[in-house]
Amino acid sequence: MIEDSFLHWGLRRKLVDQVKSKGILDQRILDAMLKIPRHAFMDSSFLKFAYQDQAFPIASGQTISQPYTVAFQTELIKLEIHQKVLEVGTGSGYQAAILAELGARVYTVERIRKLYQEAQVIHRELGYQVKFFLGDGNMGLPSYAPFDRILITAATPSIPEALKQQLIIGGILVAPVGQGDNQIMTKCVRTGTDTFDITTHGNFIFVPMKTGLE
Ligand code: SAH
Numbered sequence: 001m002i003e004d005s006f007l008h009w010g011l012r013r014k015l016v017d018q019v020k021s022k023g024i025l026d027q028r029i030l031d032a033m034l035k036i037p038r039h040a041f042m043d044s045s046f047l048k049f050a051y052q053d054q055a056f057p058i059a060s061g062q063t064i065s066q067p068y069t070v071a072f073q074t075e076l077i078k079l080e081i082h083q084k085v086l087e088v089g090t091g092s093g094y095q096a097a098i099l100a101e102l103g104a105r106v107y108t109v110e111r112i113r114k115l116y117q118e119a120q121v122i123h124r125e126l127g128y129q130v131k132f133f134l135g136d137g138n139m140g141l142p143s144y145a146p147f148d149r150i151l152i153t154a155a156t157p158s159i160p161e162a163l164k165q166q167l168i169i170g171g172i173l174v175a176p177v178g179q180g181d182n183q184i185m186t187k188c189v190r191t192g193t194d195t196f197d198i199t200t201h202g203n204f205i206f207v208p209m210k211t212g213l214e
Helices: 006-021 027-035 044-050 067-076 094-101 113-126 161-165
Strands: 084-088 105-110 131-134 147-152 167-177 183-190 196-204
Touching: 006 027, 006 067, 027 067, 027 094, 067 094, 067 167, 067 183, 067 196, 084 094, 094 105, 094 113, 105 113, 113 131, 161 167
Parallel strands: 084 105, 084 147, 105 131, 147 167
Antiparallel strands: 167 183, 183 196
């Protein structure tokens, strides 16, 4: 059972105010953040960190993204209800829950088995209908393509070609592009079969996207 009390709601309200003051205006995203118990996606001993606007370590040397970053990436993909969205890098499953809460059909892929398993347990408890996959997200999910939206939540040196090809025409992909500890948030709109419109949206820090399974 995931405990979600008035204490948690109060902490979440403060977090949402902070995220809003940093420039997130989409009320649907703020409402989703207010509703989702972020502490459920972290070890229970870290409750006091769950509602700070910071990234935090989870299992297997990975991180749950900073709430502001989750909101920023979600805003950039301009998600509409019922759209099919692929998330690369399930991690804790928190970002996937935000996408589900916005009414999307969510497919999420993770390369680390432990995270892939744990995220599903939390989602089952919270009642989301996200589809989880264990695999190398560099390849996307060819048998479920095309996607209206693709969200990459690990640092990639460049946008993988396979993912660009799994986007519908008119679809949007967002990814932190770059190596080391500086990534540039990049938005890629597929404007035609072979044409993409690329824009950049500031600097962020993500754990690296890797290849193969673990
Ligand atoms: N979206 C996550 C953030 C996770 S951090 C959340 O809401 O918590 C990035 C995640 O991407 C890590 O869990 C990492 O294991 C995963 N990852 C890295 N390379 C990957 C790849 N090639 N395919 C799938 N997942 C990958």
